[in-house]
Amino acid sequence: MKKIEKFKKPFLLTSVLIQVSWIFTGQAQAMHISEGILPFQWAIVWTLAAIPLIAFGLVRLKKQAQEEPSFKPLVGLMAAVVFIISCMPIPVPTAGTCSHPCGTGISGILVGPVISILISALALLIQALFLAHGGLSTWGANIISMGLMGSLAGYVTFKILRYLRTNLAIAGFMAGLLADWATYFSTALELALGIRGDSPFLPLFWKILIAFVPTQLPLGLLEGAMTAGMVTLLYKKRPDLLIKMKVLRAEEVKA
Amino acid sequence: MRRRLGISDFGFRIGGKRSSGFRVRSSESRIRREETLKATEKIILLFFTLILLSALTIPSWGFAAEKWPGVDEAVVKKIAKEQGREAREPLIPTDQGDLLLFVFLLAGAVGGFIAGYYWRVLLVEKRTSKKDEPQGEIS
Numbered sequence: 001m002k003k004i005e006k007f008k009k010p011f012l013l014t015s016v017l018i019q020v021s022w023i024f025t026g027q028a029q030a031m032h033i034s035e036g037i038l039p040f041q042w043a044i045v046w047t048l049a050a051i052p053l054i055a056f057g058l059v060r061l062k063k064q065a066q067e068e069p070s071f072k073p074l075v076g077l078m079a080a081v082v083f084i085i086s087c088m089p090i091p092v093p094t095a096g097t098c099s100h101p102c103g104t105g106i107s108g109i110l111v112g113p114v115i116s117i118l119i120s121a122l123a124l125l126i127q128a129l130f131l132a133h134g135g136l137s138t139w140g141a142n143i144i145s146m147g148l149m150g151s152l153a154g155y156v157t158f159k160i161l162r163y164l165r166t167n168l169a170i171a172g173f174m175a176g177l178l179a180d181w182a183t184y185f186s187t188a189l190e191l192a193l194g195i196r197g198d199s200p201f202l203p204l205f206w207k208i209l210i211a212f213v214p215t216q217l218p219l220g221l222l223e224g225a226m227t228a229g230m231v232t233l234l235y236k237k238r239p240d241l242l243i244k245m246k247v248l249r250a251e252e253v254k255a
Numbered sequence: 256m257r258r259r260l261g262i263s264d265f266g267f268r269i270g271g272k273r274s275s276g277f278r279v280r281s282s283e284s285r286i287r288r289e290e291t292l293k294a295t296e297k298i299i300l301l302f303f304t305l306i307l308l309s310a311l312t313i314p315s316w317g318f319a320a321e322k323w324p325g326v327d328e329a330v331v332k333k334i335a336k337e338q339g340r341e342a343r344e345p346l347i348p349t350d351q352g353d354l355l356l357f358v359f360l361l362a363g364a365v366g367g368f369i370a371g372y373y374w375r376v377l378l379v380e381k382r383t384s385k386k387d388e389p390q391g392e393i394s
Contacts, residue, residue, distance in 0.1 A: 034327050036343030037335045073376040080370035084363060091323050099326045130358055132350035165288055166295060195338040211330040237378045
C-alpha cells in the first residue's frame with residue numbers, strides 16, 4: 001500500500017501531463033453526428049425524444065431559479081463551459097484523430113441532469129447553426145447522447161460514489177469519465193440503429209464503438225480530470241453553493 | 256490487534272494497533288471506511304493504469320486518412336459512407352476556408368467571456384458577501 005501511495009501522485013501527474021501535451025499537438029477538426037447522416041425517420045425519433053426533455057428542463061430552470069438566486073449564474077457558467085468544451089477538438093496522438101470532451105458530466109453533477117440536458121441542447125443548437133458542428137437533423141440524436149446519456153451517467157456515478165463515501169475528487173473523476181464514455185456509447189448505438197439499413201445491428205454497433213475506443217479512452221480520462229478539478233475547485237471556493245445545489249450534504253463539509 | 260475483514264472490504268487487513276484490544280464503534284467504522292477508500296483507490300489506480308497502457312499501445316488504426324481528422328470524419332462519416340449514408344452540407348456553410356476558424360474564435364471568445372463573467376459572479380462577488388459560509392476540507 002505504501003508503494004502505491006508513493007507512486008500514485010507521480011503516476012497521476014504523468015497521466016495528466018500526457019493528456020495535456022496531446023492538447024497542443026497539431027490542428028484539429030470537430031465531431032458530433034453530422035448533418036444528414038441519420039435517415040429522416042431516425043432524426044424525427046430522436047428529436048421527438050429530446051423535445052420533452054428540453055421542455056422539462058425549461059420548467060425546472062424557472063422553478064429552481066426562483067428558489068435559489070445563485071442558480072442562474074451557475075447555469076450560465078455551465079452553459080458556457082459545456083459549449084466551449086464540446087466544441088474543443090483535442091488531438092489524440094495514439095489514435096491520430098481528434099475528438100472533444102462533453103462537459104455534461106460536470107453540468108450533470110452541479111445543476112442536475114434535467115437542466116444539463118437543456119444546456120446541451122442550447123450548446124448543440126448554436127454549434128449546428130454556426131459552427132458546422134453536428135447538424136439540425138441530428139440535433140435530437142446529439143442531445144440524447146451528449147445531453148441525456150452524458151449528464152445522467154455523470155450524475156448517477158457521482159451520487160453512487162458519494163453515497164459509498166468515495167473521495168470527492170475520485171467521484172468527480174469517475175463521473176466525468178463515465179459521462180464521456182456513455183456519450184460515445186450512445187452515439188454508437190444511435191448510428192448503428194440509423195445507418196444499418198439491412199445489415200445486422202450488433203456487428204455494426206461493435207464496429208462503431210470499437211472505432212471510437214482509441215480516441216475516447218484517453219479523452220475520457222481527460223474529461224474525468226477536468227471534472228474532478230472543477231468539483232474540487234468549487235468545493236474549496238464555494239462549498240455553500242455545492243450544499244445549496246445538493247451536490248454535497250451540509251454534514252460532509254467540515255467547518 | 257489485527258483483524259481480517261470480509262469480502263466487502265476487498266480482503267485487506269485493517270490497520271491501527273490497539274493495546275487494549277477494544278475499539279469504540281465510531282473509530283472502527285472510521286478505520287473500515289478509510290480501508291475501503293484505500294482499497295477503492297487501489298482498484299481505480301490499477302484501472303487507469305490499464306486504460307493508459309491500452310491507449311498507448313492500441314495502434315493508430317487505418318481510418319485516419321489525413322492528419323488529425325475528427326472522429327466525425329474518421330469514424331462517423333467513414334462508416335456511414337460504407338453503409339450508403341453521406342453527410343450533407345450544414346444549413347449555414349461556415350466551413351468554408353478560414354471562415355470556420357473565425358467562427359470558432361468568435362464562439363470561444365464569447366463563451367469564454369460568459370464563463371468568466373459568471374465565474375466572477377459566483378466565486379468573487381458572492382464570496383465577498385458570504386465570508387461566514389463554511390470553508391472546509393473534503394470529507
